[in-house]
Amino acid sequence: MSLRVKPEEMKAVFLEKLKAHGATDEAVAEECAEIMVENSVNGVYSHGVNRFPRMISYMDKGYIHPEQRPTLVQSFGAFEKWDGNLGMGNTNARICMDRAIELAKANGIGCVALKNTNHWMRGGQYGLQAADAGCIGICWSNTQPNMPAWGGVDCRIGNNPFILCVPKEGGHLMMDGAMSQFSYGKLETTRLAGKKLPVIGGYDTNGNLTDDPGEIEKSQRLIPIGYWKGSGMSILLDMIVTILSDGNSVCEVGKLGGDEYALSQIFIAIDADRTTDRREVLLNAIIEDVKSSIPVSEKSSPRIPNERSNRVREENLEQGIPVDERVWETILAL
Amino acid sequence: MSLRVKPEEMKAVFLEKLKAHGATDEAVAEECAEIMVENSVNGVYSHGVNRFPRMISYMDKGYIHPEQRPTLVQSFGAFEKWDGNLGMGNTNARICMDRAIELAKANGIGCVALKNTNHWMRGGQYGLQAADAGCIGICWSNTQPNMPAWGGVDCRIGNNPFILCVPKEGGHLMMDGAMSQFSYGKLETTRLAGKKLPVIGGYDTNGNLTDDPGEIEKSQRLIPIGYWKGSGMSILLDMIVTILSDGNSVCEVGKLGGDEYALSQIFIAIDADRTTDRREVLLNAIIEDVKSSIPVSEKSSPRIPNERSNRVREENLEQGIPVDERVWETILAL
Numbered sequence: 001m002s003l004r005v006k007p008e009e010m011k012a013v014f015l016e017k018l019k020a021h022g023a024t025d026e027a028v029a030e031e032c033a034e035i036m037v038e039n040s041v042n043g044v045y046s047h048g049v050n051r052f053p054r055m056i057s058y059m060d061k062g063y064i065h066p067e068q069r070p071t072l073v074q075s076f077g078a079f080e081k082w083d084g085n086l087g088m089g090n091t092n093a094r095i096c097m098d099r100a101i102e103l104a105k106a107n108g109i110g111c112v113a114l115k116n117t118n119h120w121m122r123g124g125q126y127g128l129q130a131a132d133a134g135c136i137g138i139c140w141s142n143t144q145p146n147m148p149a150w151g152g153v154d155c156r157i158g159n160n161p162f163i164l165c166v167p168k169e170g171g172h173l174m175m176d177g178a179m180s181q182f183s184y185g186k187l188e189t190t191r192l193a194g195k196k197l198p199v200i201g202g203y204d205t206n207g208n209l210t211d212d213p214g215e216i217e218k219s220q221r222l223i224p225i226g227y228w229k230g231s232g233m234s235i236l237l238d239m240i241v242t243i244l245s246d247g248n249s250v251c252e253v254g255k256l257g258g259d260e261y262a263l264s265q266i267f268i269a270i271d272a273d274r275t276t277d278r279r280e281v282l283l284n285a286i287i288e289d290v291k292s293s294i295p296v297s298e299k300s301s302p303r304i305p306n307e308r309s310n311r312v313r314e315e316n317l318e319q320g321i322p323v324d325e326r327v328w329e330t331i332l333a334l
Numbered sequence: 335m336s337l338r339v340k341p342e343e344m345k346a347v348f349l350e351k352l353k354a355h356g357a358t359d360e361a362v363a364e365e366c367a368e369i370m371v372e373n374s375v376n377g378v379y380s381h382g383v384n385r386f387p388r389m390i391s392y393m394d395k396g397y398i399h400p401e402q403r404p405t406l407v408q409s410f411g412a413f414e415k416w417d418g419n420l421g422m423g424n425t426n427a428r429i430c431m432d433r434a435i436e437l438a439k440a441n442g443i444g445c446v447a448l449k450n451t452n453h454w455m456r457g458g459q460y461g462l463q464a465a466d467a468g469c470i471g472i473c474w475s476n477t478q479p480n481m482p483a484w485g486g487v488d489c490r491i492g493n494n495p496f497i498l499c500v501p502k503e504g505g506h507l508m509m510d511g512a513m514s515q516f517s518y519g520k521l522e523t524t525r526l527a528g529k530k531l532p533v534i535g536g537y538d539t540n541g542n543l544t545d546d547p548g549e550i551e552k553s554q555r556l557i558p559i560g561y562w563k564g565s566g567m568s569i570l571l572d573m574i575v576t577i578l579s580d581g582n583s584v585c586e587v588g589k590l591g592g593d594e595y596a597l598s599q600i601f602i603a604i605d606a607d608r609t610t611d612r613r614e615v616l617l618n619a620i621i622e623d624v625k626s627s628i629p630v631s632e633k634s635s636p637r638i639p640n641e642r643s644n645r646v647r648e649e650n651l652e653q654g655i656p657v658d659e660r661v662w663e664t665i666l667a668l
Contacts, residue, residue: 074609078412079442081609108413109445111604136574149636152627156636164570166577173573175566199561200534207630226559227533232509232639236498239507239620240470243500246610251623268602270445275408275415276580286573289585293486296541302483302490305566 003328004320005049011037014052017334021059023066028091032066035090039122040321043312046185047122049323049331055119056334063261064088064118070095073246078107081245084117086262093120093139094129097267101133104269112267115247119260124176124306126267127165131172134273137165141265142238145254147180147222150231155220157234158250159183160241167272168283171310179234180222187213241266337662338654339383345371348386351668355393357400362425366400369424373456374655377646380519381456383657383665389453390668397595398422398452404429407580412441415579418451420596427454427473428463431601435467438603446601449581453594458510458640460601461499465506468607471499475599476572479588481514481556484565489554491568492584493517494575501606502617505644513568514556521547575600 040048103110130137224230374382437444464471558564629635
């Protein structure tokens with residue numbers, strides 16, 4: 001059963017719970033609640049309302065230190081290295097993308113490498129933040145080991161979500177994708193719905209490729225996007241974020257005891273307001289060309305990344321955010 | 335039949351042919367020949383010796399203007415916009431990555447967006463160039479439309495190769511991958527060898543997924559890495575390169591008559607020499623962790639991106655570059 005919760009009501013509840021569990025800094029609690037509601041409004045429930053209980057539990061366990069704010073470690077002009085001080089992951093990320101945007105407005109491009117931070121929830125949020133400022137947003141995070149490298153059986157690499165975002169009137173365009181073909185969240189919801197995955201998603205416990213989500217949950221053998229290609233990209237993204245932030249790599253995060261904290265992230269902004277005066281024309285030409293493809297079927301025609309999210313947003317703002325009743329009860333009882 | 339050609343002999347032949355076909359600028363001819371030999375030494379024959387005849391034909395057709403050099407259009411500190419003036423693609427790319435490196439050494443990060451350029455051959459070459467200077471190298475190019483968007487049947491998006499490179503003693507680490515699961519070159523060589531692809535690579539003419547390279551060549555329906563994910567990433571990479579360079583998008587390149595020229599590219603360098611004093615330790619820990627995975631089989635254990643290339647390089651430097659006899663005859667007759 002699902003109910004609809006108005007964004008302002010959800011935010012009030014989040015604020016109350018955050019404060020009750022140690023987010024004593026008013027600004028941190030306010031921003032954190034705002035981002036969690038925004039992710040939910042945008043339809044990314046897995047990294048919004050559905051993830052809220054786990055965020056609170058990480059505060060209770062002492063992984064997240066909501067009283068801490070990120071601090072500057074090193075500055076080289078358009079590049080800065082920050083320490084997240086294990087503060088709230090989403091507010092840390094917002095601060096660092098804000099800083100990357102400031103650097104981009106001053107230098108054309110800006111980059112912030114962040115260590116000792118926590119799960120940023122929906123990475124796309126920070127891409128959209130850059131785009132709101134007229135910037136290209138490029139960012140990624142490492143994760144705990146949650147996927148085998150191509151050729152291996154046990155989880156050694158991260159799904160390291162990677163975000164590319166382009167500013168556009170009427171709704172920014174964005175690719176926000178993990179290096180695994182599917183997330184564990186998607187496997188679970190597909191299994192609970194009694195369905196198969198739309199394409200092969202990993203291996204079963206006998207080592208055969210399968211589209212059965214439950215079998216992949218058992219084997220923990222997710223496949224990377226493009227097999228060896230996504231595996232290689234995951235490893236490189238981890239290497240870059242690790243040596244630029246001087247922070248934890250995926251394998252170091254894996255040594256922390258099974259929970260996912262003390263991560264490393266990269267935020268790049270490039271000022272797109274000064275590079276061309278025909279941005280809308282150029283982007284519309286690309287969009288129209290892709291949409292004029294011959295469709296595979298009536299049900300399946302090419303999509304422009306993030307278009308669906310823009311539609312979902314309007315619906316959720318109007319009707320309220322759809323929330324599973326049990327999830328909402330859990331949150332109210334926190 | 336394959337023979338081995340010493341790098342210095344190959345370079346002398348390339349130089350002679352380039353000059354005979356209009357590369358009158360000594361420095362351009364020298365650099366171009368050097369890069370084509372380098373790509374071949376590194377085992378990327380498809381974008382080295384095997385591609386040389388097509389490069390010469392593009393010079394003959396007037397797509398490549400080897401007498402032209404790239405020129406600065408706009409500068410915002412750490413970001414610069416350049417015009418390739420339809421010069422040689424690989425020398426243009428080298429100049430622009432050099433400039434991105436200079437900007438990174440001055441500002442921590444540097445970015446060059448390049449329009450009106452030509453095929454850069456092996457994109458990874460410019461990642462390695464950044465890494466040689468102690469920088470992270472990130473670069474990508476758009477292409478002609480050569481792949482359907484996810485949900486579409488006809489070719490509307492590019493395979494837009496994307497490169498991530500990390501500097502490391504003893505051999506840099508790199509991911510250099512197109513957004514298609516396989517290149518047309520790979521389809522052809524696999525078909526000629528009478529083999530199947532190692533995984534599903536696209537659709538046959540009946541719309542069914544297949545690992546038969548010949549069937550995919552007929553349908554021209556390559557699949558993107560990770561299906562919708564690689565499709566989205568391809569579109570975003572094209573949008574970013576187009577609005578930052580103010581140059582041609584994939585669809586505009588597609589209107590040029592079927593050949594691939596007047597492309598747009600991005601070069602990003604981030605100075606990794608100043609961000610940590612334990613780079614080798616951090617990278618070795620990641621490499622050792624991935625390599626200590628439980629292997630899928632004795633034949634297949636996890637690989638570190640670019641390791642094979644480093645081994646091939648040593649072999650080719652010692653024994654000469656393996657070249658198909660007919661390819662070498664074609665080149666000698668140019």
